[in-house]
Amino acid sequence: MGGWKRFELTKSSDPSSSVKERLLSSMAWATLKWTQRLVYPNDYRTFQSFAVQTDTALPLTSASSSAYMTTIMIGTLQTPFVVQIDTGSSDLWVEGTECTACHGPHHYNVSQSRSAYLDGTPNLLTYGDGSFVGYLVKDNVSFGGLSIKQQYFTNVVDADNSEAATFSILKYDGLMGLALNNLTQSTAVVDPGGVSTKNTVIQSLVKQGSLSSPVFTVFLNPQGSTFSPSHQGELTIGITDASKYRGSLSWLDVDVIPYISPEKFHWALSVTSLQAGGTILDLSVTPTYAIVDCGTTLIHVDSNTLNNTIIPSLGVNSTFRSSWNLWMVDCVAAWRSAPPLIFYLKGLPFPLAPSDYILPASADNRTCYVGITSSDTVPTWLLGDVFLYRWYSAFDVQLGRVGLAQSVAPPTPLNQSWTAGSVSGSTRAEWSAHHLLLASILYLLAWWAS
Template sequence: MKISACIVAALMVVASVQAAPLSEAEAHSNGWTVPLENNPSFDRNVSRQSLRAWAKFRKLASGNRIGRINAVTLPFIDVGHDYEYYTSVQIGTPPKTFKLNFDTGSSDLWFPYTACKTCKGKTIYNPTKSSTYKKDGRPWSIRYGDGSTSKGILGTDTVSLGGLNIIGQTIEMANEISTGFQKDEIDGLLGLGFNSICTVAGIKTPVDNLISQKLINSPIYGVFLGKAANGGGGAYTFGGYDKSKISGKLTTVPVDNSQGFWGITVDSLSAGSKSVTKKFQAIVDTGTTLCLLPNDVAATVAKQVGATDNNDGSYTISCDSSKIPDLHFTIGGANFKVPGADLIFDKNNDGTCIAGFGYSSLNFAILGDVFIKNNYVVFNQQVPQIQLAPIAGL
């Protein structure tokens, strides 16, 4: 899977189209939400996640319905105190259930199948047991920056997202996964990036097919990630968004998808009342755990919040949230906050704490779960654009 701590790299965002924002009534009424649940027992590895985030983005450095349902909300499980989130997805006929991480920073859908000898403890897909499976046979392979890998062959089958049946979805069946994936809670990954970054050219993503098969009325999905401190969980709503989760109005932000990612411009960043930097580029990525900033931006933030560089992409920060100012991101002319308390990501055995932001050799920011669990995001693939609003009640 591809989750990671906040890394930053430069992305040239040139948005050629900006459509008028969807009305709240229109978007919300057509949505179907999937909830997330909480799983408190998980061993987190921030360093590994930073490496994965860097590897994923390094190329940028220098009629098939159930009844009347046409949108769906999927509940998610919060693993390892906001380390990652996954939901259940049904694949095949009869359906088999897999735990998949939904990742806006990649575009492949993969999980283990019967030929995998390194997938002990995972849910295993058996193509011979599904009446809707069709053979493809082309190979695929993914490698991450920490050395984690997954590879196998392609096929097609029915994929069900909370009752929306995608017919003939290309699936990547893994016959080998490396140790990092073997130890992970999830079975595989479902990418929500653009199809230009699929491992095998020409594949349609699940969202592509939700739209082309007219399973959703609107080409959008809303993302709510819960905080373990508030009970965890979360939900993705395909075909709409959950109005009850937002505070105030949605702010529309143009997206540059030229590199296959959800690229946006951050107008400015401040820590408390002190300005950190003006404009920089960022990628909105549900598959990255932290907020990863460009080196110079991260260093300035660290100075303002009293964090110490660990020289590995992470920072040590005070465990007393009262001493840490909030971060304020200005995006599309509106303010989006990450509270000082959420800049404390984890506590070490020696009593020190790891920050919820970091850096790498990339020159754009990756706005991962530390940002998203404070700000609701509506992704619109067709414009493309995102819409943002602070999460209600925070």
């Protein structure tokens, strides 16, 4: 019987890029990847029995909290590739040696791998205003002691300027999509990526019987140095890790988004209401869906909810900075007055304390940005890393459900020590604890009532 292993996620920070550059890059990526309607051909998903071989936990790194990456190996040369993990899309792709516009540190060379099978089918990876061009290849892929024989992926040979710039800033070689991807017929869906007729890496592992359980989890740590300098997150495959969360997981069945697909493709949950202070926004009449997306940095909602409900609830002066596409506030004032923000997913409350979604934008911790943005071109809400810092997430690919529990990760770190006259870090922690205690009571009451 096999055990399980951990794969840490680390942050690949670029000291030359500013907070603004990283946020704009991540927001552009989120908008790009969610604004293209794609047609998927027949794709029948079947799961074999789960023979226990080995489970694993991959380390994650982060490009200054803009994207979380891990390392995979491809081909007979076991070439390493740093790939972003993304529960919001399904494709695996890496930059190829033919791609002169790609600026990641590693490139795939199909001619140098004896285990490669050149399918050659063209694949256009379209992300709204930007795109990659490549072709399908099969080759052996491994990570953390797990191996996949002949995994399909896209070998990228060209990228337009917008995508090349994004990945030049975030500095990685490709992307590993981890969407549910449970399509059983030809259907049009909104999904970032190309014409994906193949299994995700998780589905391939399940079909090979390599996992003890068809589950993977994502733990994101905004304060990596608290655990270790390199431990900034973890992707665990085949098992959940109770040391990374408090209490128990609340399992929520994934919803079909009817205006996107008649099938379950995304890790989507219905948002029944949103509470911001004394305002409760009922979203049950007009169905609203949120996709749990670790490949997106911020939380994305519609502009009406952000501008007319969330921002007014903060109780402080706020300024919209168009160059950032974000609302800016005074950190101390907002941490003092802002309420917990409670997302009710399928009727259960999942709160964020003010310090979870009001984040420092300046070195002196005086100016903050609200970690929630809007784009009415994106068809759903997105629960990105700002949400997942507080909520440990588990994904069951067989039963089609998401598990959420309060993460043990510490609050988002300050940029440096507080200056004289500002609120102390301990006081800020007390506010967070107070808000989370209140929200936890609400959670228990909702659970008891159900």
